[in-house]
Amino acid sequence: xxxxxxxxxxxxxxxxxxxxxxxxxxxxxxxxxxxxxxxxxxxxxxxxxxxxxxxxxxxxxxxxxxxxxxxxxxxxxxxxxxxxxxxxxxxxxxxxxxxxxxxxxxxxxxxxxxxxxxxxxxxxxxxxxxxxxxxxxxxxxxxxxxxxxxxxxxxxxxxxxxxxxxxxxxxxxxxxxxxxxxxxxxxxxxxxxxxxxxxxxxxxxxxxxxxxxxxxxxxxxxxxxxxxxxxxxxxxxxxxxxxxxxxxxxxxxxxxxxxxxxxxxxxxxxxxxxxxxxxxxxxxxxxxxxxxxxxxxxxxxxx
Amino acid sequence: xxxxxxxxxxxxxxxxxxxxxxxxxxxxxxxxxxxxxxxxxxxxxxxxxxxxxxxxxxxxxxxxxxxxxxxxxxxxxxxxxxxxxxxxxxxxxxxxxxxxxxxxxxxxxxxxxxxxxxxxxxxxxxxxxxxxxxxxxxxxxxxxxxxxxxxxxxxxxxxxxxxxxxxxxxxxxxxxxxxxxxxxxxxxxxxxxxxxxxxxxxxxxxxxxxxxxxxx
Numbered sequence: 450x451x452x453x454x455x456x457x458x459x460x461x462x463x464x465x466x467x468x469x470x471x472x473x474x475x476x477x478x479x480x481x482x483x484x485x486x487x488x489x490x491x492x493x494x495x496x497x498x499x500x501x502x503x504x505x506x507x508x509x510x511x512x513x514x515x516x517x518x519x520x521x522x523x524x525x526x527x528x529x530x531x532x533x534x535x536x537x538x539x540x541x542x543x544x545x546x547x548x549x550x551x552x553x554x555x556x557x558x559x560x561x562x563x564x565x566x567x568x569x570x571x572x573x574x575x576x577x578x579x580x581x582x583x584x585x586x587x588x589x590x591x592x593x594x595x596x597x598x599x600x601x602x603x604x605x606x607x608x609x610x611x612x613x614x615x616x617x618x619x620x621x622x623x624x625x626x627x628x629x630x631x632x633x634x635x636x637x638x639x640x641x642x643x644x645x646x647x648x649x650x651x652x653x654x655x656x657x658x659x660x661x662x663x664x665x666x667x668x669x670x671x672x673x674x675x676x677x678x679x680x681x682x683x684x685x686x687x688x689x690x691x692x693x694x695x696x697x698x699x700x701x702x703x704x705x706x707x708x709x710x711x712x713x714x715x716x717x718x719x720x721x722x723x724x725x726x727x728x729x730x731x732x733x734x735x736x737x738x739x740x741x742x743x744x745x746x747x748x749x750x751x752x
Numbered sequence: 753x754x755x756x757x758x759x760x761x762x763x764x765x766x767x768x769x770x771x772x773x774x775x776x777x778x779x780x781x782x783x784x785x786x787x788x789x790x791x792x793x794x795x796x797x798x799x800x801x802x803x804x805x806x807x808x809x810x811x812x813x814x815x816x817x818x819x820x821x822x823x824x825x826x827x828x829x830x831x832x833x834x835x836x837x838x839x840x841x842x843x844x845x846x847x848x849x850x851x852x853x854x855x856x857x858x859x860x861x862x863x864x865x866x867x868x869x870x871x872x873x874x875x876x877x878x879x880x881x882x883x884x885x886x887x888x889x890x891x892x893x894x895x896x897x898x899x900x901x902x903x904x905x906x907x908x909x910x911x912x913x914x915x916x917x918x919x920x921x922x923x924x925x926x927x928x929x930x931x932x933x934x935x936x937x938x939x940x941x942x943x944x945x946x947x948x949x950x951x952x953x954x955x956x957x958x959x960x961x962x963x964x965x966x967x968x
Contacts, residue, residue, distance in 0.1 A: 621755070622762040734773060737846050741769055741853040748856050749762070752875060 453699040457532040460707075465681040466490035466674065468714045475718025490677060494670045502666035507567050515562025516664060516671035519555040523678045526551040530685050531606045533706030534695045540606035545593050548605060549586065552638070552682075555675065556582055563660035574659030577729070581644060581656065584736035585637045591743035592630045595623065596690070598750035613695035623749035626742040628691050633739035635683045639676065642721035644732050654726070684713050756797045757873055761880040764790050764914070765856070768887045771907065772848040775837045777830055777899055781823050784903050787910050788818025798873050798917050806925055817932060822906065825943050830899060833950040842959075843894040852887060859883035868919065877918030884911030898949060898956040902942045909935050
């Protein structure tokens with residue numbers, strides 16, 4: 450475990466809310482507005498942390514545990530994700546599966562908390578969230594399996610360390626569909642535009658946002674920070690694949706990955722500005738398409 | 753060496769998936785046109801070390817015929833028939849995509865078991881040929897519109913062509929042109945047939961033609 454790994458975890462913890470900030474700023478600029486300051490997500494989280502939480506009488510301990518357990522799962526997942534090719538703090542065989550299911554656990558407790566409120570809207574949101582994430586999961590796991598095949602390792606750190614320029618020249622035909630699949634997973638899991646509109650406040654069309662309507666104060670702060678962290682984690686997976694800079698120097702690799710993250714946030718903002726949300730019936734098709742892209746990559750790697 | 757070939761073949765597979773997932777007929781036609789252009793590029797890539805005038809002529813013919821003539825012919829039929837989308841196919845788009853995703857490993861498995869007389873130009877050739885052929889067959893049986901079925905036939909033929917160009921370095925030109933002429937005539941005749949079906953029945957749903965009616 451090098452110093453760089455610890456620095457990368459700190460970087461993730463500190464810079465994660467910057468990602469939604471950049472996305473919102475990009476959208477505002479494209480729409481011709483100035484938009485909120487880049488650090489607005491930090492201000493929001495700090496403001497919410499100072500407030501006190503309000504709990505409905507119909508909720509139980511599940512509702513209170515949801516945000517805490519969700520954030521804890523995402524914090525553990527942060528320890529597993531490599532950034533810029535250098536190893537993560539924790540790396541052991543098959544930590545890929547643990548990573549996928551830590552994200553799954555975070556989603557599961559959010560869904561439980563939403564169901565615990567007894568609100569019909571939140572139940573609808575929970576149902577949609579579970580449906581779409583069940584379809585996004587094969588795409589993520591098959592995609593990671595394809596990378597695992599190429600680098601013959603089942604641990605995220607060596608998998609991503611092996612994705613240098615050499616890997617791209619050797620199997621670009623397989624990596625290109627894989628990058629597409631991971632990008633779709635990134636957008637879907639983070640409730641981004643073609644799947645879900647993060648800014649909508651119409652309950653009938655909301656997916657992720659509707660589940661957190663009843664949370665307030667520090668709980669909401671945990672959820673907001675957790676979703677920024679999830680954006681960062683899945684973004685790091687996409688960037689680690691698309692930006693194959695593996696010079697060996699921690700600084701150059703880290704800087705390239707950081708630039709990649711900023712670019713990814715800008716691209717997300719551009720996608721959100723240029724695309725309309727898909728109809729709910731069309732979303733499964735997009736996610737199945739992503740799974741198929743992952744399958745293509747996996748089959749090409751297995752060959 | 754075979755990077756270009758591989759890229760073209762993977763693009764061929766991806767266009768196949770787009771064909772399975774989309775519902776607009778005009779987009780189907782464009783996808784099959786793109787496949788035609790990819791086949792022309794594949795011909796060039798297969799012979800990139802011994803590029804002769806023969807190969808060039810063949811590639812240009814394929815590109816003009818499959819990339820321009822067929823799409824033009826079929827989109828004209830589409831305009832006269834005034835149909836835009838494939839509504840309610842026999843197999844839904846999501847299930848089609850899943851079946852396509854399952855067909856790909858099957859194609860790879862099949863090709864691994866197939867004894868070949870000579871090594872192909874790339875190890876991807878045979879599986880992609882199988883996949884494209886099966887995909888064409890699947891489109892023919894799973895879609896309602898006569899036009900989509902013609903496109904399925906074209907995709908099937910594309911798969912057979914990939915098999916030929918990847919496996920046999922040197923097919924006599926007469927054979928290639930003969931096949932192209934056959935396909936051209938077939939598409940031409942089917943285009944006219946669709947036109948007449950549409951004029952006679954006001955739709956091009958092939959499943960409704962299964963029963964013979966006595967109109968008098």
